[in-house]
Each structure stands twice: as C-alpha cells, then as structure tokens.
Amino acid sequence: MLWFIGLGISGISELSERTRNIIKNAEMVYLESFTSPISETEKEELESICNGEFKIAKRWLVEDGNEIIDNAKEQETVLISYGDPYIATTHLELKTRATNDKIETKTIHSSSIVSSLIGEVGLHYYKVGKVLTIMNDPKSMITPYNTIFDNLLNKTHSVILLEYNEDKSFFLQPQDALSLLLDVEKTQNRKVISQETFAIVASRIGRDDQKITSGRITNLIKKEFGESPHSIIITGKLHFTESDAIKVITECLDEPIDNSADVKSISEQMIEKYVPMVREALEEIRPHYEDLKEYENILINAKLYIDDAENFLKEGKKEYAVLSIGYADGLVDALRIAKGFDPKM
Amino acid sequence: MLWFIGLGISGISELSERTRNIIKNAEMVYLESFTSPISETEKEELESICNGEFKIAKRWLVEDGNEIIDNAKEQETVLISYGDPYIATTHLELKTRATNDKIETKTIHSSSIVSSLIGEVGLHYYKVGKVLTIMNDPKSMITPYNTIFDNLLNKTHSVILLEYNEDKSFFLQPQDALSLLLDVEKTQNRKVISQETFAIVASRIGRDDQKITSGRITNLIKKEFGESPHSIIITGKLHFTESDAIKVITECLDEPIDNSADVKSISEQMIEKYVPMVREALEEIRPHYEDLKEYENILINAKLYIDDAENFLKEGKKEYAVLSIGYADGLVDALRIAKGFDPKM
Numbered sequence A, B: 001m002l003w004f005i006g007l008g009i010s011g012i013s014e015l016s017e018r019t020r021n022i023i024k025n026a027e028m029v030y031l032e033s034f035t036s037p038i039s040e041t042e043k044e045e046l047e048s049i050c051n052g053e054f055k056i057a058k059r060w061l062v063e064d065g066n067e068i069i070d071n072a073k074e075q076e077t078v079l080i081s082y083g084d085p086y087i088a089t090t091h092l093e094l095k096t097r098a099t100n101d102k103i104e105t106k107t108i109h110s111s112s113i114v115s116s117l118i119g120e121v122g123l124h125y126y127k128v129g130k131v132l133t134i135m136n137d138p139k140s141m142i143t144p145y146n147t148i149f150d151n152l153l154n155k156t157h158s159v160i161l162l163e164y165n166e167d168k169s170f171f172l173q174p175q176d177a178l179s180l181l182l183d184v185e186k187t188q189n190r191k192v193i194s195q196e197t198f199a200i201v202a203s204r205i206g207r208d209d210q211k212i213t214s215g216r217i218t219n220l221i222k223k224e225f226g227e228s229p230h231s232i233i234i235t236g237k238l239h240f241t242e243s244d245a246i247k248v249i250t251e252c253l254d255e256p257i258d259n260s261a262d263v264k265s266i267s268e269q270m271i272e273k274y275v276p277m278v279r280e281a282l283e284e285i286r287p288h289y290e291d292l293k294e295y296e297n298i299l300i301n302a303k304l305y306i307d308d309a310e311n312f313l314k315e316g317k318k319e320y321a322v323l324s325i326g327y328a329d330g331l332v333d334a335l336r337i338a339k340g341f342d343p344k345m
Helices: A018-026 A041-048 A059-064 A066-074 A089-100 A115-119 A140-154 A174-188 A241-248 A266-289 A294-314 A318-340 B017-025 B040-050 B059-064 B066-074 B089-100 B115-119 B142-151 B174-190 B240-249 B268-291 B294-316 B318-338
Strands: A001-006 A030-031 A053-057 A077-081 A105-109 A133-134 A158-162 A196-202 A212-217 A232-236 B003-006 B030-031 B055-056 B079-080 B106-108 B130-132 B158-162 B197-204 B211-217 B229-232
Touching: A001 A018, A001 A089, A018 A041, A018 A077, A030 A041, A030 A059, A030 A066, A041 A053, A041 A232, A059 A066, A059 A089, A059 B142, A066 A077, A066 A089, A089 A105, A089 B240, A115 A232, A115 A241, A115 B115, A133 A174, A140 A158, A140 A174, A140 A232, A158 A174, A174 A196, A174 A232, A174 A318, A232 B197, A232 B268, A241 B089, A266 A294, A266 A318, A266 B318, A294 A318, A294 B211, A318 B268, A318 B294, B003 B017, B003 B066, B003 B089, B017 B040, B017 B079, B030 B040, B030 B059, B030 B066, B040 B055, B059 B066, B059 B089, B066 B079, B066 B089, B079 B089, B106 B115, B115 B158, B115 B229, B130 B142, B130 B174, B142 B158, B142 B174, B142 B229, B174 B197, B174 B229, B268 B294, B268 B318, B294 B318
Parallel strands: A001 A077, A001 A105, A030 A053, A030 A077, A133 A158, B003 B079, B003 B106, B030 B055, B030 B079, B130 B158
Antiparallel strands: A158 A232, A196 A212, A196 A232, B158 B229, B197 B211, B197 B229
C-alpha cells in the first residue's frame, strides 16, 4: 500500500486526524523535501508522529523509486510532500509504477501553492494562463519569456514558480527572477517585460508570516521579501474587482495596470510596420503607371488590400490582416520591379 | 473577524482539528453550497460541530454580502465552501469588501478540484491551459470552443468544469457537455472536436466512489458516470508518462492519442490552401513573360517567397509564412492582371 499525502501549504497543523493516523500507523514514512523546503521543526514534528520508520527522501530516491516501491509491496508506506502531492511529476510517475506493480495507492490531496496563491493575491482563477518556472540560468529564459508573452496576448495572468534546489539549499530570489526577465527582454525585444510591468510577489503563502507585495518591477526589485518560498505573478488584463482586491489585500506600491495593453502580437507588429511602408511605395510607383489601362486594376487592388489589412486587424482577424498586407506589397513590388525600382519587402 | 474555510474535495473528514475548532467556536457559520453540491449528511455533520448559529448561504446571500459583512463586524464569522475558498470569485469580492471595512479576514486553504483533478487523472500540472466552464446553453459554446482550440494549438490540456445550478439541483452531465462540443464543432468547423477526440471524465474526485474514465468521445458518450460532480479534460499533446498514467490509473476505453496533432492554426490552413494555388498560378502565367527581362526578377521572387512560406511554417514562424505567401500571391497576381487573367487571391 502506498499513500501519497499532501502536507498543504500551511503545514502539519492543517492535517486532519484521519491523515495523522495514516502517518502514525504507517510502517514506512518518506518525507520528500526537494520540491519545496520544509523546516527542521516540521520535519521533527512529522517524525514525532510516526510509529514506523521515518526517512527524508531526496530527489534521486523518488525518481529512482525502487526502494519506495519495494517497501510499498510489503508495508503500509507513505510519501509526504509539500502542497498537493501531484504537482510534482515525479510523484505521478511513482503512482503509475506502483499501480503497474499491483500496489494499491491512495491519495490525500491538499492545498497547493498554485491554487491558493491566486486567491490570496486577489486574482480570478479562470484568468490564469500557463504556469511557468524560472531557473537561475539566463540561457533557460526563452521559454518563460515566450510563455509570459503568450499569456499576455491571451490577457491571462502568469504564475511563476521559482527554482528550488534542495541540495544547494538554493531558492531563486524574486528580485533575481525579475532581473532575469528584464535581461531576456533586452535580447528578445518584444516589449513583454519592462521596469514598468506590474507584478505581484507572494511570499510564504499559507504561513503566519505570509506577505504579498505588488507594484512595478522597478520598485519591487528594490524590496526585500524575507525568507523563501516566494512566487511571482505577472498580471494580464485585470477585472476591476481584481484591481480592487490587489489594492486592498496586498502591499500595493503602485496603481495596478493592464500589462497586456501594450503587448503586440507579431501580426500586429507586422501591420504597423508594413501598412505605412506599402502605402508609400504605392504612391511612389503610381505616376509611372498613369494612363496604362491594364495596370489600373493592380493599383486599385493594392489600395483595397492595404485597407483590408487594417480592417481585419481591427476585427481581430490577424492572419487575414497579414495575408492582405503581404498581397498588397506583392502587387506594388511587381509594379516597382518591372520599372527598375527596389522592391519593398 | 471573517474566516474563509475551504472544505477541500474530500469533505469534513479531512478538516484539521484546528479548523474544526474555528468552526466550532465561531458565533456564525455560513455554508455556501452553490459552487458545488454538498450532501445533506455533510451539512448535518457540519451543523453538529457548530456551537454558534449555522446557516446555508445561497448565491444571492454571498453576492449581496451585507448580512455576512455585518455579522463579521461584531462576531467570529465563518464562510465554508467546497474545495478551495477562492476558486469562486464571489468569495474573493467578499474578502476585498471585508478588508475595506476593516474586518480582519483569515483563510484556510484546501484541496481544490482543479489541482487535485489533474494529478488524479495522471496529467502534468504545468501542461494545463486555460480552465473553462461549459454551461447548458448552445449559445454560450463559442468561448469554450475557442479556449479548447487555443489550448490545443499550445498543446496544453483543457480542464472543463460543468455547470452547477443549486436552485434547480442541476448539474450538467458529461455526455451532454460532450454533445454540446460536438454540436458547436458542426457550426465552427475548425476540426477541434470530433467523435475521435480523446477525453477524460473525472467523477466525484476525492470521494470514496471516485471514478475516472478515459477514451474517445464516441465511446464516452455512451457511458453512465453516476452521481455528480463530474469534470472533463480534453487532453493536449501527451508526454509518454502521461499516456502511461492514463492507461494505468483510469478506466481507459481507447488508446490515448494526441488531440493537438491535427488541430491547425488559421495560418497553417492558409499555407495549405495558398501554396499549391499560387504555385499553379505562377506556372500558368510564366509562359506569357518568357524573354521579358524586366519581369524575370518578379518570377524568381515569386518562386522564392512560395518556398519561404513553407520553410517559415516548418520553423514555427507562422506570421512570416502568411506574409510570404501573401506577397508571392501579390507578385503573381500583378503579372496575371496585367495580362487580363483572373487574380488568384
């Protein structure tokens, strides 16, 4: 028998009697502490509950899994983890293996950092986009940057978990994560993140010393947030009840803003660049085709498709907008090339 | 003082001693049962814990909020809800109002259906896209359909919550929700959902009679899933450990497939349609410009940009692919219009 038990975000005091008894009566209890740090006090408290053997499980032990599986074949075995047990994919894989080995598994779900966090900072759950993790490695920043970009294009909030390395007792600090985001912006340059971006730093959610700070990155980056764990949220478009909540229930350094307002999709950026350029190229070539009947329709069509591009963009039909401006540019450039002008693509 | 207490997904037996005492000692306890059904037994059990007054809170009472706020000004007041308290936006708004009124608020987070669900069905948490709700109203289906489409384009999983109406004791059945999805596909016709789409129906997650069934919609729609609540997941691209988990820990009617494989963005659909069309149009017009030196570069460029469109698409640069094929089409059509041929846009 293998139990997966979530400790939740508030620790042992929030365990039910039933769950305590499962831990107490198990013959083998593993506590994994590599997905999130667990304090010495909590470790000792948990150990003191156990009648059976108690052991800290390092990452390799859970990833390898053989010892846990072997124990679970013979004994009531428990694997305890911070938050909800299945936020970590290692635990899911262990469950699949156990089931394959005909070991019965049961789960005690608990509060998870991701779902608790969103409510604690005052945001709506259904407006959260893809969750991401930032590691302390500038080379790994393209994926997080792209995810925030996609989330902002969808107007959704980005929940950012920060690297935790148990062996090195390392927890990425929010200021460093925000700096990494500002740095990747410099190379990617898609205007996703700036000093003016509004963000929320949630510290020690679920603990008595929980602290939530919100504001522009330029101000957040100067703050001290105290002991880990921390998470960050880059907000998307805010409902007014979300703005109100942020102002009231967080330490709010700056007025919340809509971070998604200025984020432009590649299509929008193309239309902004090409529409004036193609219009100008069209007017430049027009006099060279005056009174040439067979070219009149080309000039008319070019003008119509430039207008279409702008209108499609307004209607949110980005792909049609890009197709139209590309087409208009092609019509104009054919006329230009034929007269020895440089094409404008 | 206003407490927001989450009952979690497994009910009263999973409440900690500490939380029970808060409920026991409160002067006023509200139990809201409009976000998810709570059984009579559970209501009675909760009531039996309370020393103070116990009251069922209908939606209007929480949305209006005045009674709760007034009580919380004078008394230890508790609002209990299923799952995690802040998944419901009404509760968040109440918290903001209470804080504005200088009422201290505290929260007991708990397991929420969304985070528990994902692990229980064997999926990775960080691969979940935007969460959506399906209501029993065909006219409201465009947004859910678009969200699933966007999630599949991002290869992510779509967690679908189903309408619950406390006053009518109505819980949308999974079969009906799946039928609504098949119906909206008929009108939208973007090949997002079909009888062959792989889905997971999660029933009564966290309860002893929890049941998870997975398979193609054509087979799921014939099943009976028993008592509510149910949720549905339309899976995106599956990691092999996710497929393995689904096969092992759910009642798996069919081999899991990648639902995202055949979902095409509008850009991809455009490239598929326009590339062969523009190639053909180019070959048709080419003989009419043989030996006309000033047009040679137009023909060469048209060919290059058609190839570019295909290559950009392969590299995932969809916008550039569309811009290129639009441009190539414009070059070719200018040549066609000038010779009295029909344009191909």
